[in-house]
Amino acid sequence: xxxxxxxxxxxxxxxxxxxxxxxxxxxxxxxxxxxxxxxxxxxxxxxxxxxxxxxxxxxxxxxxxxxxxxxxxxxxxxxxxxxxxxxxxxxxxxxxxxxxxxxxxxxxxxxxxxxxxxxxxxxxxxxxxxxxxxxxxxxxxxxxxxxxxxxxxxxxxxxxxxxxxxxxxxxxxxxxxxxxxxxxxxxxxxxxxxxxxxxxxxxxxxxxxxxxxxxxxxxxxxxxxxxxxxxxxxxxxxxxxxxxxxxxxxxxxxxxxxxxxxxxxxxxxxxxxxxxxxxxxxxxxxxxxxxxxxxxxxxxxxxxxxxxxxxxxxxxxxxxxxxxxxxxxxxxxxxxxxxxxxxxxxxxxxxxxxxxxxxxxxxxxxxxxxxxxxxxxxxxxxxxxxxxxxxxxxxxxxxxxxxxxxxxxxxxxxxxxxxxxxxxxx
Amino acid sequence: xxxxxxxxxxxxxxxxxxxxxxxxxxxxxxxxxxxxxxxxxxxxxxxxxxxxxxxxxxxxxxxxxxxxxxxxxxxxxxxxxxxxxxxxxxxxxxxxxxxxxxxxxxxxxxxxxxxxxxxxxxxxxxxxxxxxxxxxxxxxxxxxxxxxxxxxxxxxxxxxxxxxxxxxxxxxxxxxxxxxxxxxxxxxxxxxxxxxxxxxxxxxxxxxxxxxxxxxxxxxxxxxxxxxxxxxxxxxxxxxxxxxxxxxxxxxxxxxxxxxxxxxxxxxxxxxxxxxxxxxxxxxxxxxxxxxxxxxxxxxxxxxxxxxxxxxxxxxxxxxxxxxxxxxxxxxxxxxxxxxxxxxxxxxxxxxxxxxxxxxxxxxxxxxxxxxxxxxxxxxxxxxxxxxxxxxxxxxxxxxxxxxxxxxxxxxxxxxxxxxxxxxxxxxxxxxxxxxxxxxxxxxxxxxxxxxxxxxxxxxxxxxxxxxxxxxxxxxxxxxxxxxxxxxxxxxxxxxxxxxxxxxxxxxxxxxxxx
Numbered sequence: 038x039x040x041x042x043x044x045x046x047x048x049x050x051x052x053x054x055x056x057x058x059x060x061x062x063x064x065x066x067x068x069x070x071x072x073x074x075x076x077x078x079x080x081x082x083x084x085x086x087x088x089x090x091x092x093x094x095x096x097x098x099x100x101x102x103x104x105x106x107x108x109x110x111x112x113x114x115x116x117x118x119x120x121x122x123x124x125x126x127x128x129x130x131x132x133x134x135x136x137x138x139x140x141x142x143x144x145x146x147x148x149x150x151x152x153x154x155x156x157x158x159x160x161x162x163x164x165x166x167x168x169x170x171x172x173x174x175x176x177x178x179x180x181x182x183x184x185x186x187x188x189x190x191x192x193x194x195x196x197x198x199x200x201x202x203x204x205x206x207x208x209x210x211x212x213x214x215x216x217x218x219x220x221x222x223x224x225x226x227x228x229x230x231x232x233x234x235x236x237x238x239x240x241x242x243x244x245x246x247x248x249x250x251x252x253x254x255x256x257x258x259x260x261x262x263x264x265x266x267x268x269x270x271x272x273x274x275x276x277x278x279x280x281x282x283x284x285x286x287x288x289x290x291x292x293x294x295x296x297x298x299x300x301x302x303x304x305x306x307x308x309x310x311x312x313x314x315x316x317x318x319x320x321x322x323x324x325x326x327x328x329x330x331x332x333x334x335x336x337x338x339x340x341x342x343x344x345x346x347x348x349x350x351x352x353x354x355x356x357x358x359x360x361x362x363x364x365x366x367x368x369x370x371x372x373x374x375x376x377x378x379x380x381x382x383x384x385x386x387x388x389x390x391x392x393x394x395x396x397x398x399x400x401x402x403x404x405x406x407x408x409x410x411x412x413x414x415x416x417x418x419x420x421x422x423x424x425x426x427x428x429x430x431x432x433x434x435x436x437x438x439x440x441x442x443x444x445x446x447x448x449x450x451x452x453x454x455x456x457x458x459x460x461x462x463x
Numbered sequence: 464x465x466x467x468x469x470x471x472x473x474x475x476x477x478x479x480x481x482x483x484x485x486x487x488x489x490x491x492x493x494x495x496x497x498x499x500x501x502x503x504x505x506x507x508x509x510x511x512x513x514x515x516x517x518x519x520x521x522x523x524x525x526x527x528x529x530x531x532x533x534x535x536x537x538x539x540x541x542x543x544x545x546x547x548x549x550x551x552x553x554x555x556x557x558x559x560x561x562x563x564x565x566x567x568x569x570x571x572x573x574x575x576x577x578x579x580x581x582x583x584x585x586x587x588x589x590x591x592x593x594x595x596x597x598x599x600x601x602x603x604x605x606x607x608x609x610x611x612x613x614x615x616x617x618x619x620x621x622x623x624x625x626x627x628x629x630x631x632x633x634x635x636x637x638x639x640x641x642x643x644x645x646x647x648x649x650x651x652x653x654x655x656x657x658x659x660x661x662x663x664x665x666x667x668x669x670x671x672x673x674x675x676x677x678x679x680x681x682x683x684x685x686x687x688x689x690x691x692x693x694x695x696x697x698x699x700x701x702x703x704x705x706x707x708x709x710x711x712x713x714x715x716x717x718x719x720x721x722x723x724x725x726x727x728x729x730x731x732x733x734x735x736x737x738x739x740x741x742x743x744x745x746x747x748x749x750x751x752x753x754x755x756x757x758x759x760x761x762x763x764x765x766x767x768x769x770x771x772x773x774x775x776x777x778x779x780x781x782x783x784x785x786x787x788x789x790x791x792x793x794x795x796x797x798x799x800x801x802x803x804x805x806x807x808x809x810x811x812x813x814x815x816x817x818x819x820x821x822x823x824x825x826x827x828x829x830x831x832x833x834x835x836x837x838x839x840x841x842x843x844x845x846x847x848x849x850x851x852x853x854x855x856x857x858x859x860x861x862x863x864x865x866x867x868x869x870x871x872x873x874x875x876x877x878x879x880x881x882x883x884x885x886x887x888x889x890x891x892x893x894x895x896x897x898x899x900x901x902x903x904x905x906x907x908x909x910x911x912x913x914x915x916x917x918x919x920x921x922x923x924x925x926x927x928x929x930x931x932x933x934x935x936x937x938x939x940x941x942x943x944x945x946x947x948x949x950x951x952x953x954x955x956x957x958x959x960x961x962x963x964x965x966x967x968x969x970x971x972x973x974x975x976x977x978x
Contacts, residue, residue, distance in 0.1 A: 236849055240849065240856070241856075297848065298841075298844045299845075299846060305825075306834060309824070309826060312819060313820055316778075316781060316812065316814060317835040318802045319803075320801070320803060376823065376825040377825060
């Protein structure tokens, strides 16, 4: 029992979202045909899962930063749709190559972000209102420019939504690049964790016992290697899909930016206490502006990934995406009041939603029940987190993602020891 | 021993309260008599507030050991409402008023006079006027609370308590945010209530006030009752209280210091700033002053005189609308349009409002320590976390911040230690001029002494330090020179040897008579 407590940061109740995620996967695996023959952990299904949800996770990356800074963005789905239609139209009507289409999309996203960021940061309008307006505005713009029609995108553009890695090197029966990426990821994670651990030891900081770190690394490595195996053994010609690679790169970049750079620090500072941040020399308006700008750029990217996957841009693309992204962020442990949240946590939150969707779909459960279940899961996750924080216990996600994110533990604490659950000594 | 003059109203017997891992109170006992003002003294973290939370039901019966005997009955309060019904009302340090609501609405909040669920405002108004008269507050009951000063807000809190037919009033640091005049009014009011049979328990760090109003004093140290003193019979004075609080005699309230004062390096001329909302109100009226290297300059003024406004408007125009005036630093005129520029030009400002303006309570110690000078430990915008840890650790040792590690969240520190972390933040930013706004507010005697030492050390390094404080003895003890401010204008400057409480007070209020 003690050993488990060590691992989960002092609380056995704290299995947290990672275990919920793993439990969820196993549950659906068994329900769809047994542990071995289930339909969840097959190469085809995982590729579908990645292709079908990576654009939501891309949105969640931007959204967690927005929420940490103390704002919200309701316009992401509409922006994605608007950028999608413009990219599709420019490629069709002007005949620009696919990579120029991507550039157009990103630039347009940045312009929209600058527009919304200006109102939020420099005019001081709450982001809720600015982006509610944006939600209407850009949805309308999508339908105005697209004349409410569906516009197909060229085949080579579809690569960013459905593409695979090429087969290179000797024929091993596996997709060599996928294997390579998986192995590199394991090496990088082990090296990074041990490196930061050694550093902490050298500085005399308090670290978890070595076996805890090793156990954590073995667990993570096993999961990565198993996923690598599945992705590398799919139908010939398939591999870890391109949208997944785009997402992976973004997670690495944004995880690093959030936790280790000055701008990341500023985002947390502004969200945690705007006045204190300003009096420490943080340019809080500029931070707000950049966060909103970034969100719109990522929305544009998500929109392009989506139209590449569905081969066309339509009038109802991106409806409800903002809610999925926001749900992922809150399941991932962010606080509505700002200042708390991690990129990796949001990814886990997003995956929980994705696996739920996917599993229920495979079980043939209709969208009515699926929505009910998703709603309850969102509520349950946040209730659990709030409860744990009120107990002053660190969250499990916090521990597992410590290296990439820094805000995790007991964000609600005050100067006093937290709420009493001291047992009555009558 | 206490004279058995008046009956005992409250006895707390052997109260023990544990938090996970900490024993906050251990066998604490106090006895309060009817019609007395009972002070509880102790350093920060001694357990005073915890004791009062036990008494008022914030920590319900069952979460502590020991008995509360109130009016000869053992009480088991399950929440604040229960204790209020019994006539025990606590007024917290952070006032529990709703700024947008009117004085009247605040007085009756949660206790509205109703008829069939509908509030009877006519009756409420009559009662409000009556209550306001009792606390000596002359304001329209419809005035929103946010429009009156902290001193008057404190009076509204007391009116609210009186409405609940209070018998025992608990005041946690009632005068911490008040100026001398408002404090005096409040203390007089508490004395007046005493003569009407309402007892008070008062927690305060201002020992001179305690000496002035308290009938008896219970001293708590490290969660234990040390002693109970009868002020008149025992002839208690401040030094006696301090001795009980720290367990030894503090030879001096201020460390010895021989200033090494250099030439003038910072000068402000004709600084004029307008109130951010009120168009025709000037918060700084042509203020001019200077600071020399190695000098500690005090700024004395009543609350609302414009001390903080002056400091913050100089610190990158972070308050008010700039109208005119120049800042000359090291012989060159500088323009500081924002806080970032001010820090770049070597100015630091430690705010008076630590919790809402000075700290991100979600942060840990190390992130806070480097927050004002992140660039110096970053390369290409990437923060060197090893360096961050080393810096935080260095200041933890140097300032003797009490914490298990610099990874600890600042919200878990006591007020004095939080202040040390904020000081560390500004020391690491390495300014030439550091403005300290109420640097020892809400901090106990021992930590104050340490902070004075740090301030003197900064001056010894050749920095200029401006100290803004409401406590005149503090200014007199630490400053080499003191400017006085009244209604936004500087009314004089006194050297250490010519300044006294009287001469300062005259200049902090004098202008009114001639104007």
